[in-house]
Amino acid sequence: MSAPIQLQPGETFILNVGPQHPATHGVLRVKMEMDGEYIVKAETVLGYVHRMHEKMGENRTYAQYLPNLSRLDYLGALGYTHGHVLVIERAAGIEVPERAEYIRAITVELNRLASHLFWFGCYVMDLGGFSPLMYALEDREYILDMLEAVTGARLTYCYYRFGGLYNDVDDDFIEAAKRFIPRMRKSLKKYAALVTGNIIFQKRLEGMGPISAEMCRKYGATGAVARGSGINFDVRKNEPYSVYPEFDFDIPVYHEGDSMARYKVRMDEMEQSLRIIEQGLAKLPGGPIMAEKKPKNIKLPVGDFYQAVETARGSFGIRIVSDGDKNAYRLKLRSPTYSNMHLFDEACEGMMIMDALAFMGSLDLVIPEIDR
Amino acid sequence: MGGYFSDILNGSKSLLIGMGITFREFFKPVVTVQYPYQTIKMSARFRGHIELIADEEGKPKCVVCGMCERACPSGCISLGSISVETEVDGKVKKKKVLSKYDLDFTKCSLCGQCVENCNFGAIEFSKEYNLASRNKEDFHFNLLKRLEERNV
Structure with missing residues (x-):
């Protein structure tokens, strides 16, 4: 057996985290220059799950590109397809029936809940608590069952269509959603007592991984990361789209900027999503779910179109440059976690490695969405 | 303190x-459902791989228009047809008949474009989810053969 390598005082070494590492929740590689347990410099390396989604958008028709959008962020897929159908509908001038928009809002919020629940469970498991994951997954399963009954898929939905929806919701779905809301409220109270109130959890997260509002602006961070640092920005409120102006809901903002603030933002967001679903179900109008006047082969007019939506992870933007053909000339996806992740390099300098990985969890990264 | x-x-x-x-x-x-021993019923709208629908005579409803083939984003459907001469009221008419409907399920993303674009209601989603194999070839479905097997 060879002798262990002795580092000279002040000497650093390079530690590779990933690309296959359970703490990164995907194929993200982080090159860390370490001084003992402390990080001197970190560099995130991407490109392990690049699938050329933007290029695919340029050589497929708009309708054929629909299934791609749900494969970016597989945990909150409906929000992304929502952005895509909204930009095409606005560009092509398709009127969407009100019922369809309400159902879209309800299903997007359900999906946001499912995404946050999964993040919550996994994050607590990253920190060493196993039971909350099981409880969160049980609640998430109810949402997935509901969504499966209407969309036909559990994860990579392809439900929205230009001008409406693939199929209508039935009474079973509405009943199940109504039953689910009080159940979820009870569960949120349970999580608050079990996890948020836990002294070990609090001591671990408070003050860990602080991000300033300036840093969020510098890197373009959105979503819970920005709202945990005191930036009150939510596309649903700031640039309202769909039927969101008709709902009464709040945007939770915390000013501490630490991991606990980001955690609290997401937990409060779940409560707000429940409020939106409740109002949506109460207001759900009747009528058709598909636009009457809709071209069979969609061709966009020449121009440049952009639509931002608030997904579970932050602001997702889709930009389509059209030259009048049936597929886009250029398609650009602005994914929220791509910006959120780039904080990591700067924010984790001087952190201990265990803190850095716990901090990474609080950013809620989904790697296939960064590397699209 | x-x-x-x-x-x-x-x-x-x-x-x-x-x-x-x-x-x-x-x-x-x-x-928890103890999966291999217990199963749950798939919801009515569950999307499995596509399956041909038969008409009253047990023949596929498909008229080989090729809409599904063109609509598919991944190009996983390939159709084949033969021309069959039939006598209707003393006149000989040529009719296209489906001879091949191959689905490469390894590429399929279950988006439903094919079912939606079919103007003749000739394809539907199956409720099949127990699909696991070590061979890629097991996911190249011959839908015409599957239809015949179902008819028997």
Whole structure:
């Protein structure tokens, strides 16, 4: 057996985290220059799950590109397809029936809940608590069952269509959603007592991984990361789209900027999503779910179109440059976690490695969405 | 110093609350399905791979228009047809008949464009989800053959 390598005082070494590492929740590689347990410099390396989604958008028709959008962020897929159908509908001038928009809002919020629940469970498991994951997954399963009954898929939905929806919701779905809301409220109270109130959890997260509002602006961070640092920005409120102006809901903002603030933002967001679903179900109008006047082969007019939506992870933007053909000339996806992740390099300098990985969890990264 | 002891007290209390919750969960009914032994019924709209629909005579409803083939984003459907001469009221008419409907399920993303674009209601989603194999070839479905097998 060879002798262990002795580092000279002040000497650093390079530690590779990933690309296959359970703490990164995907194929993200982080090159860390370490001084003992402390990080001197970190560099995130991407490109392990690049699938050329933007290029695919340029050589497929708009309708054929629909299934791609749900494969970016597989945990909150409906929000992304929502952005895509909204930009095409606005560009092509398709009127969407009100019922369809309400159902879209309800299903997007359900999906946001499912995404946050999964993040919550996994994050607590990253920190060493196993039971909350099981409880969160049980609640998430109810949402997935509901969504499966209407969309036909559990994860990579392809439900929205230009001008409406693939199929209508039935009474079973509405009943199940109504039953689910009080159940979820009870569960949120349970999580608050079990996890948020836990002294070990609090001591671990408070003050860990602080991000300033300036840093969020510098890197373009959105979503819970920005709202945990005191930036009150939510596309649903700031640039309202769909039927969101008709709902009464709040945007939770915390000013501490630490991991606990980001955690609290997401937990409060779940409560707000429940409020939106409740109002949506109460207001759900009747009528058709598909636009009457809709071209069979969609061709966009020449121009440049952009639509931002608030997904579970932050602001997702889709930009389509059209030259009048049936597929886009250029398609650009602005994914929220791509910006959120780039904080990591700067924010984790001087952190201990265990803190850095716990901090990474609080950013809620989904790697296939960064590397699209 | 007072903060130190109140931290210990509140901390212990929070741990006991947490333990109380996990203890109560322990006695709740089991929600897990023991999968290979128990299965749940798939919902009516569940999307499995596509399947041909037969008409009254057991022949596929498909008229080989090729809409599904063109609509598919991944190009996983390939059709084939033969020309069959039939006599209708003494006149000989040529008719296209489906001779091949191959689905490469390894490429399919279950988006439903094919079913939606079919103007003749000739394809539907199956409820098949028990698909696991070590061979790629097992996912190259010959839908025409599957239809014949179902008819028997």
